[in-house]
Amino acid sequence: MLNLLPHVFLTVWYSxxxxxxxxxxDFEWExxxxxxxxxxxxxxxxxxxxxxxxxxxxxxxxxxxxxxxxDPLTRLRYLPSLLFSIFLMLLLIAAARPQRTNEYVEQNxxxxxxxxxxxxxxxMLIEDFKPNRLEAxxxxxxxxxxxxKFDRIGMVIFSGEAYSLSPLTNDYAMLRSYIQDIHWEMIxxxxxxxxxxxxxxxxxxxxxxxxxxxxxxxxxxxSNAGNIDPITAxxxxxxxxxxxxxxxxxxxxxxxVGKDKEGNIIYEDNTIDEETLREIARIGQGxxxxxxxxxxxxxxxxxxxxxxxxxIIETRFKATQDHYHVYLRWALLFFLAxxxxxxxxITNVLQD
Numbered sequence: 198m199l200n201l202l203p204h205v206f207l208t209v210w211y212s213x214x215x216x217x218x219x220x221x222x223d224f225e226w227e228x229x230x231x232x233x234x235x236x237x238x239x240x241x242x243x244x245x246x247x248x249x250x251x252x253x254x255x256x257x258x259x260x261x262x263x264x265x266x267x268d269p270l271t272r273l274r275y276l277p278s279l280l281f282s283i284f285l286m287l288l289l290i291a292a293a294r295p296q297r298t299n300e301y302v303e304q305n306x307x308x309x310x311x312x313x314x315x316x317x318x319x320x321m322l323i324e325d326f327k328p329n330r331l332e333a334x335x336x337x338x339x340x341x342x343x344x345x346k347f348d349r350i351g352m353v354i355f356s357g358e359a360y361s362l363s364p365l366t367n368d369y370a371m372l373r374s375y376i377q378d379i380h381w382e383m384i385x386x387x388x389x390x391x392x393x394x395x396x397x398x399x400x401x402x403x404x405x406x407x408x409x410x411x412x413x414x415x416x417x418x419x420s421n422a423g424n425i426d427p428i429t430a431x432x433x434x435x436x437x438x439x440x441x442x443x444x445x446x447x448x449x450x451x452x453x454v455g456k457d458k459e460g461n462i463i464y465e466d467n468t469i470d471e472e473t474l475r476e477i478a479r480i481g482q483g484x485x486x487x488x489x490x491x492x493x494x495x496x497x498x499x500x501x502x503x504x505x506x507x508x509i510i511e512t513r514f515k516a517t518q519d520h521y522h523v524y525l526r527w528a529l530l531f532f533l534a535x536x537x538x539x540x541x542x543i544t545n546v547l548q549d
Contacts, residue, residue, distance in 0.1 A: 210523040224520070227294035234289050242282045280535040287528035291521040299516045308347040309409040309505055310365050312398045312439075313338055316416035317381050318356035318389050321446075323417070324453040326491055330417055330446050331381060333491050338415075339373050341498045351401055354379060355394035357386030357422040361401055390423025391416060391473065395430035395441075403437040410439045411505050414477065417447040419470040431477040440505075441481020443474035444497055448489045 214220060226232065315338070317331060326333035342350055349365040350372055360383075363375050395414065402410050412434060420427045431441060449469045453462045471487060478485035484504070488494035 210526050215520075215523050215527075221295075223297065224295035225298055225517075227296055227519075229293055231289045231293040235286055238282050238285045238289070242278055277535055277538045280531050280538065284528050284531040284535060287524045287531060291524040291528060293521075295520045295524070297518050297520065299518075308349060308407070309411055310349050310351075310402060310405055310407045311345070311411045311413065311505065312351045312353060312365070312402055314353045314355065314359075314394045314398050314412060314414045315379070316356065316389060316391075316394075316418070317354050317379060317383060318418065319381055319387060320389075320418050322381060323447060325448045325489070326446065326494070331379070333494060334415055334446060335376050335379055337491070337494050337498050339376055340495075341502060342369050342372060342376075344502055345369070349407075351398075352376065353394055353398045353401070354383065355390050355397075356381070356384045357388035357390055358384055359390055359394040359397040359423070360384065361397055364401060365405075386422070388422025389416060389418045389420055390425075391420035391477075392425035392427040392430040393423035395427060395434055395477070396425050399430065399434040399437060399439060402434075402439055409505065410437070411442065411483075412439050412481070413442045413444065413501060414474070415444045415446060416474065417445060417469070420473055427473055427477060428480070431480040435481050439481065440483050441477055442483040442486070442501055443478040444486045444488055444494070445469055445471055445474050446488050446494065 315334065321331035321334070322329045324330075347367075349367055350369070351365040352362040352372065352375060354360055354362050362379070363372050366372060391414070395412070398412050402412070434441060447469060469487075471485070475485045484500075486497040486500075488497050
């Protein structure tokens with residue numbers, strides 16, 4: 198609420214805004230115990246008034262009823278006591294040391310370099326995932342990217358050959374756009390060149406000196422293309438300090454591959470080579486996963502997201518500004534006013 202007040206009011210000590218409930222509620226108090234004594238000030242003033250009324254010397258004088266007239270000026274005799282009470286209350290507020298604290302947090306992180314290596318071969322169109330393996334993987338990969346912070350992420354796609362779709366980047370919007378545009382016909386040569394894909398990704402990451410380098414390979418088939426053996430490529434990647442995660446997607450056995458002209462679902466037998474991807478993950482000191490549906494794939498990426506977290510370093514800056522001097526000045530004003538009235542007719546004549 199304090200931010201809604203005109204800033205100029207809080208630059209001068211004599212502004213009445215300092216007594217606004219919004220301003221007072223916004224303060225932090227160094228010595229809040231003094232605030233409890235504020236309740237004693239009016240109580241002490243009341244006791245003093247009652248005591249004075251009961252024990253002050255009085256002269257009995259008889260007046261006719263028509264001579265008794267109420268004069269509002271007689272109430273001015275309470276003014277010095279009121280000024281002194283306000284002086285005490287302001288003194289207590291100053292003693293409580295009202296402060297305003299401005300705190301902000303700076304976050305720093307070295308981040309992690311993550312390369313996603315995605316199989317886009319024709320077999321990724323099999324519909325044991327919804328709508329198919331490729332589209333489901335793309336959607337989940339985008340969700341994974343949007344959940345990262347500070348990390349650089351890149352993309353390699355492959356079928357019979359491998360190409361770098363995106364270098365490592367913090368521009369997640371650009372990377373998301375690239376992934377959305379992926380389709381299986383982007384690479385004309387058929388097959389599954391896992392070794393070549395690992396080699397292209399390694400080449401992108403080998404000269405980086407980042408704290409952590411991670412490669413996530415996603416495929417659904419046997420390595421049957423390319424001129425680099427997948428195991429050799431995995432050993433090369435690990436030699437450059439790259440941690441390897443492998444995900445094999447799809448179900449084994451009869452799977453839906455599309456529909457015929459009459460709209461009937463066509464099924465074909467599907468085989469999965471887990472052994473190669475398991476060995477790649479073992480060499481790369483990572484984990485192997487087998488995702489058989491959309492939900493399982495989401496859980497895999499959630500686990501990788503938890504395993505590969507950037508270390509975020511928070512630096513907190515705190516600036517504290519005291520405002521007790523404002524209320525001390527006000528207290529001094531009321532004290533001087535009390536002194537000025539103490540020897541005037543207000544306390545002498547009206548009191549009598």
